[in-house]
Amino acid sequence: MPGGRSRALPLLAPLLCLILGTARVQVQATEDDGIALAIVYDTSGSMREPVRTAEGKLAPKYLIGNRALEQIVRRIENFATNSNTPRVVHAGLFIFSGNKTLEAVKFGPLDCPAMLDWIKRYAGPNSGTPLGLALDQAARAVLDSKLSQKHVLVVTDGLNTFGPDPALIVPRIHRAAEAKGTGVSIHFVAFDVAAKVFAPLKKMGVTVVGAADEKQLHQQLEFILEEKILLEREEKK
Secondary structure: OHHHHHHHHHHHHHHHHHHHHHHHHHHHHHHHOOEEEEEEEOOOHHHHOEEEOOOOOEEEHHHHHHHHHHHHHHHHHHHHHOOOOOOOEEEEEEEEEOOEEEEEEEEEEOOHHHHHHHHHHOOOOOOOOOHHHHHHHHHHHHHOOOOOEEEEEEEEOOOOOOOOOHHHHHHHHHHHHHHOOOOOEEEEEEEOOOHHHHHHHHOOOOEEEEEOOHHHHHHHHHHHHHHHHHOHHHHHO
């Protein structure tokens, strides 16, 4: 019997290695599973122009945009925390600063207090529209993330006024993602500007939706979050 046990040990060794190896792969998959989201928020001067609020009154677009941005933050926070299974979300906020872009909230593990604090302190827009540069910086942040689901969400009310056009940046993003063996989903919300101005991006696979007022802005953001980024409805199926 002792000899039988000793002969069985070499046979068990490969099986144990297989089990342990599978476990390591599962742990790695769990560590990498999550959402990397970079938000580009338009802080150009045109965001001071008025549009209709949900109550039908007129208010500067940036005030309406701030409320929409808060909606995004709280929606993602709810997604990440209100579940029996922990959900990993990394996020960052990118804005315009003159003819440059600024990482207003550094990309990393979801920091809702920092996002909400930025919204509270934001004094209003006074910038150009380096939309292509902001898109490029936001995409590089999610591409550097190890999380499997990568998204860039852009809320803007105008066309690029400085630097490369987004239509030149999107193909670069796709090539960079392909080189890394991954993908990046890009979503544009055209706020108080015809969505057709971003038609070239739509042909490249970018999600493009339009919103003429506060009500539509909230509806379109909810659509993108539910149907494109968080995919909770698919999880429930």
